[in-house]
Amino acid sequence: MLHISPFRQVLIVLTCMVGLALAVPNLFYDRVEHHNDAVASIDNGLSNEALEADAALWPSFLPSGLVNLGLDLRGGAHLLAEVQVADVYAATMESMWPDVRDVLAAKREDVGFVTREESEPDVLKVRISKPEGAAQALELVRGLARPVASITGAGASNIVVSAEGPVLTITLSEAEKAATDERTLQQALEIIRRRIDAAGTREPSIQRQGADRILIQVPGAKSAQELKGWIGATAQLTFQPVVSRTSDPDVVVAATSEVLPSLDDPGAYYVLEKTPVVTGEELVDAQPSFDQNGRPAVNFRFNPTGARKFGDYTAENIGAPFAIVLDDEVISAPTIQSHIPGGSGIITGSFTVEESTNLAVLLRAGALPAELVFLEERTIGPELGQDSIDAGQLAALVGMAAVVVFMILSYGLFGLFATIALGINVGLIFGALSLIGATLTLPGIAGIVLTIGMAVDANVLVYERIREELKTAKGPARAIELGYERALSAILDANITTLITAVILWVVGSGPVRGFATTLGLGILTSVFTAIFVTRLLIVWWFQRRRPKTIEV
Amino acid sequence: MRLRLVPDNTNINFFGYAKVTFGGSVVLLVASLVVYLFMGLNFGIDFKGGTTIRTDSTAAVDVAAYRASVTPLGLGDVTITEVFDPTFADDQHVAMVRIQAQEGQESVTSETIAKIEAALQAVDPSITFPSVESVGPKVSGELIQKAVLAVTGAIAAIVIYIWLRFEWQFALGAVVALVHDVGLTIGLFSLLQIKFDLAIIAALLTIVGYSINDTVVVFDRARENLIKYKVMPLIDVLNHSANETLSRTLMTSGTTLIALIALLVLGGDVIRGFVFAITWGIIVGTYSSIYIAKNVVLMLGVKRDWSKEKKPTGNQFMDIDA
Numbered sequence: 107m108l109h110i111s112p113f114r115q116v117l118i119v120l121t122c123m124v125g126l127a128l129a130v131p132n133l134f135y136d137r138v139e140h141h142n143d144a145v146a147s148i149d150n151g152l153s154n155e156a157l158e159a160d161a162a163l164w165p166s167f168l169p170s171g172l173v174n175l176g177l178d179l180r181g182g183a184h185l186l187a188e189v190q191v192a193d194v195y196a197a198t199m200e201s202m203w204p205d206v207r208d209v210l211a212a213k214r215e216d217v218g219f220v221t222r223e224e225s226e227p228d229v230l231k232v233r234i235s236k237p238e239g240a241a242q243a244l245e246l247v248r249g250l251a252r253p254v255a256s257i258t259g260a261g262a263s264n265i266v267v268s269a270e271g272p273v274l275t276i277t278l279s280e281a282e283k284a285a286t287d288e289r290t291l292q293q294a295l296e297i298i299r300r301r302i303d304a305a306g307t308r309e310p311s312i313q314r315q316g317a318d319r320i321l322i323q324v325p326g327a328k329s330a331q332e333l334k335g336w337i338g339a340t341a342q343l344t345f346q347p348v349v350s351r352t353s354d355p356d357v358v359v360a361a362t363s364e365v366l367p368s369l370d371d372p373g374a375y376y377v378l379e380k381t382p383v384v385t386g387e388e389l390v391d392a393q394p395s396f397d398q399n400g401r402p403a404v405n406f407r408f409n410p411t412g413a414r415k416f417g418d419y420t421a422e423n424i425g426a427p428f429a430i431v432l433d434d435e436v437i438s439a440p441t442i443q444s445h446i447p448g449g450s451g452i453i454t455g456s457f458t459v460e461e462s463t464n465l466a467v468l469l470r471a472g473a474l475p476a477e478l479v480f481l482e483e484r485t486i487g488p489e490l491g492q493d494s495i496d497a498g499q500l501a502a503l504v505g506m507a508a509v510v511v512f513m514i515l516s517y518g519l520f521g522l523f524a525t526i527a528l529g530i531n532v533g534l535i536f537g538a539l540s541l542i543g544a545t546l547t548l549p550g551i552a553g554i555v556l557t558i559g560m561a562v563d564a565n566v567l568v569y570e571r572i573r574e575e576l577k578t579a580k581g582p583a584r585a586i587e588l589g590y591e592r593a594l595s596a597i598l599d600a601n602i603t604t605l606i607t608a609v610i611l612w613v614v615g616s617g618p619v620r621g622f623a624t625t626l627g628l629g630i631l632t633s634v635f636t637a638i639f640v641t642r643l644l645i646v647w648w649f650q651r652r653r654p655k656t657i658e659v
Numbered sequence: 660m661r662l663r664l665v666p667d668n669t670n671i672n673f674f675g676y677a678k679v680t681f682g683g684s685v686v687l688l689v690a691s692l693v694v695y696l697f698m699g700l701n702f703g704i705d706f707k708g709g710t711t712i713r714t715d716s717t718a719a720v721d722v723a724a725y726r727a728s729v730t731p732l733g734l735g736d737v738t739i740t741e742v743f744d745p746t747f748a749d750d751q752h753v754a755m756v757r758i759q760a761q762e763g764q765e766s767v768t769s770e771t772i773a774k775i776e777a778a779l780q781a782v783d784p785s786i787t788f789p790s791v792e793s794v795g796p797k798v799s800g801e802l803i804q805k806a807v808l809a810v811t812g813a814i815a816a817i818v819i820y821i822w823l824r825f826e827w828q829f830a831l832g833a834v835v836a837l838v839h840d841v842g843l844t845i846g847l848f849s850l851l852q853i854k855f856d857l858a859i860i861a862a863l864l865t866i867v868g869y870s871i872n873d874t875v876v877v878f879d880r881a882r883e884n885l886i887k888y889k890v891m892p893l894i895d896v897l898n899h900s901a902n903e904t905l906s907r908t909l910m911t912s913g914t915t916l917i918a919l920i921a922l923l924v925l926g927g928d929v930i931r932g933f934v935f936a937i938t939w940g941i942i943v944g945t946y947s948s949i950y951i952a953k954n955v956v957l958m959l960g961v962k963r964d965w966s967k968e969k970k971p972t973g974n975q976f977m978d979i980d981a
Binding site: 178186188329330331334479480481482483484485486487489490493494497498500501502504505506508509512513515516517518548549551552555556558559560562563566567570573574592595596599600601602603604606607608610611614615618619622623626658 | 661662663664667713715746765766767769772773787788789790791792793794795797798805806808809812813816817820821824857858860861864865867868869871872873875876878879880883903904906907910911913914915916917918919920921922924925926927929930933934937
């Protein structure tokens with residue numbers, strides 16, 4: 107007989123109620139959003155009356171998960187950046203040169219003088235003046251190799267050294283490159299996150315994509331340009347020895363030197379040694395402050411290794427100038443007055459208070475380890491997003507109303523059951539989206555509208571089957587039962603194939619397309635659930651109450 | 660009184676006009692291929708790289724003036740199209756400015772965008788830029804690969820599933836129907852030169868999912884009927900199955916189309932291409948599951964000895980069950 111065990115009934119009703127309860131906050135989107143923001147602030151230790159009032163907008167015992175709105179609905183900026191990991195190889199080779207020079211210079215009687223040759227940025231080429239010492243030089247440089255610091259590259263050495271006559275070629279090993287790439291990307295991710303957080307936007311999404319890409323999505327950012335400004339302020343800080351000062355930017359210098367302009371003195375240039383004494387990576391803190399004369403300045407502090415290097419250098423070079431270089435501009439080139447042992451110092455220059463504050467923030471956020479190339483950028487204005495939401499909502503309501511009318515005209519009371527299930531279905535989709543914190547995009551709304559159309563399919567399959575079974579006349583109860591039983595295989599096959607496409611879309615797609623796949627996939631699951639369980643439950647309740655002798659479907 | 664799209668107990672011979680229907684589809688498919696080869700697709704920036712800027716203004720769009728202002732910037736190929744939509748306000752005039760990918764750079768630089776925006780603002784001070792999207796050639800190349808992979812992958816996965824659940828002839832019938840639907844959609848987009856971007860790929864996959872859904876329902880019934888009517892000729896079994904499921908097929912297509920048409924008219928211009936593709940695909944998909952998939956199964960024939968018995972003999976009543 108037509109029967110569903112009480113346990114199952116309770117389970118079905120509970121599932122619907124939980125799903126709908128999870129969907130409810132979306133009806134009060136602004137209110138709940140304010141509540142959530144306020145609660146987050148209060149949890150962070152902030153508290154004031156306005157926040158408390160916002161937090162009280164929504165009762166805390168109710169679910170407060172919301173469907174995230176995608177950039178195309180909320181407006182915001184989207185950037186896909188490629189991290190130029192090869193930049194780091196060049197920097198590594200640069201820092202290796204002093205070590206190579208020192209180790210070879212120690213054996214000058216065997217290898218002769220050491221000079222650096224021009225080469226590609228990720229290769230270090232060194233010439234020795236006594237070719238017969240090449241074998242020994244090779245040994246010495248190989249002695250500088252360190253094991254690669256990563257799990258996958260364990261056991262491998264970080265450099266590959268080869269000799270060709272008097273020229274030694276040093277490159278990074280593949281394992282070291284892989285480990286470097288990984289580290290570079292992690293650093294870049296972290297720094298981008300900190301810089302965007304510093305700008306104080308809501309829910310930025312910063313994700314790694316593939317081997318060397320970072321996807322940045324920031325709702326509420328005015329434009330991709332603004333976002334680039336936040337991220338792109340690189341703040342590459344180095345402290346480099348000064349060779350000389352000049353007014354000719356095209357002055358010819360040694361391969362180990364470079365010419366950089368002065369920031370506060372237009373027309374002035376400094377010839378600097380390329381290899382920095384200390385870099386910004388070893389900086390642990392930077393604060394805006396004032397120098398003895400009351401001019402804005404920035405206080406900074408190094409980590410222990412940075413402090414040691416800085417201390418040693420200042421001890422050995424008292425009286426010599428050295429340059430503080432930020433993003434290839436010399437901020438200032440003070441003369442070392444004394445040994446600075448503690449690892450902390452002060453950058454002075456002609457700053458305004460605002461500039462010194464900005465500089466401190468930039469220094470604190472750290473330097474990006476490598477340049478970013480932007481492969482893709484999208485800006486969507488908030489009005490366009492709101493228009494899309496309104497249009498999508500209207501279309502969904504009209505579509506739903508039309509489907510309801512059509513179903514009731516076609517199936518009468520059973521059509522009504524199907525439309526109740528359809529309403530629950532849409533609620534469940536939103537509940538599920540809120541629960542998993544999925545993002546709703548414009549194609550996602552289209553997915554919901556499509557689901558509204560297709561969700562009745564499972565019901566239609568069942569109802570048509572019941573009609574057929576009624577013709578072979580075994581009484582309405584049996585017909586309903588057989589209808590469900592025999593339509594099941596078609597329902598499952600049809601929906602599993604659609605689910606397969608949704609899964610593939612989700613895996614392959616990104617952004618809006620993935621949003622579409624999410625709603626389509628969830629819609630399939632909820633519509634099968636509502637068709638097989640919810641409408642059936644409604645029909646069983648109705649049937650048990652009325653006990654009709656005949657039914658019309 | 661109930662609304663019935665299809666009268667009870669229809670007995671339409673779906674193979675009656677096979678020459679017209681199936682043949683017609685083959686002709687259309689070939690035509691789509693020809694159109695595609697000669698006209699190509701109007702690839703959006705997702706697949707071709709470049710920049711699109713959406714402009715919104717209270718003054719009427721003057722395409723010639725827009726073009727004249729942007730041309731001196733020397734950005735290469737610039738396309739400007741005005742956008743019309745029933746959801747726009749009366750004094751809302753929208754246009755899309757599209758610029759080709761720039762030599763030697765990935766996504767467009769901030770300076771270039773600032774220059775274009777300034778040039779357009781000089782023509783029309785009330786102009787705003789609700790969206791700016793830029794895709795570099797590197798990513799667009801990968802996106803094409805991914806898109807092709809997604810569509811072929813989806814079709815392959817579905818064929819394998821159908822092959823596991825049904826006979827291989829059905830899987831082949833389904834795949835021919837899918838190729839038909841995807842082919843005709845691409846043909847139409849090529850013919851009308853509608854912008855073909857990532858969203859359209861999502862639409863194609865939706866079509867694949869929907870069309871297979873329809874096809875599977877007919878196949879499921881055919882499988883049931885093949886067991887039920889052991890000696891009925893295959894052509895009659897297939898016809899009978901299609902007739903039995905016809906009312907469901909039209910009902911579901913009907914509700915889906917109703918919802919989609921609402922979205923097509925009211926959903927705004929941003930997703931119109933996407934919704935148009937799906938709407939067209941639902942129509943083609945419904946048609947193909949009735950007129951294409953079954954024909955392929957019929958041509959290939961189906962082995963019907965599930966019970967491992969020898970061929971059924973003359974008595975046509977012996978195997979019919981209740």
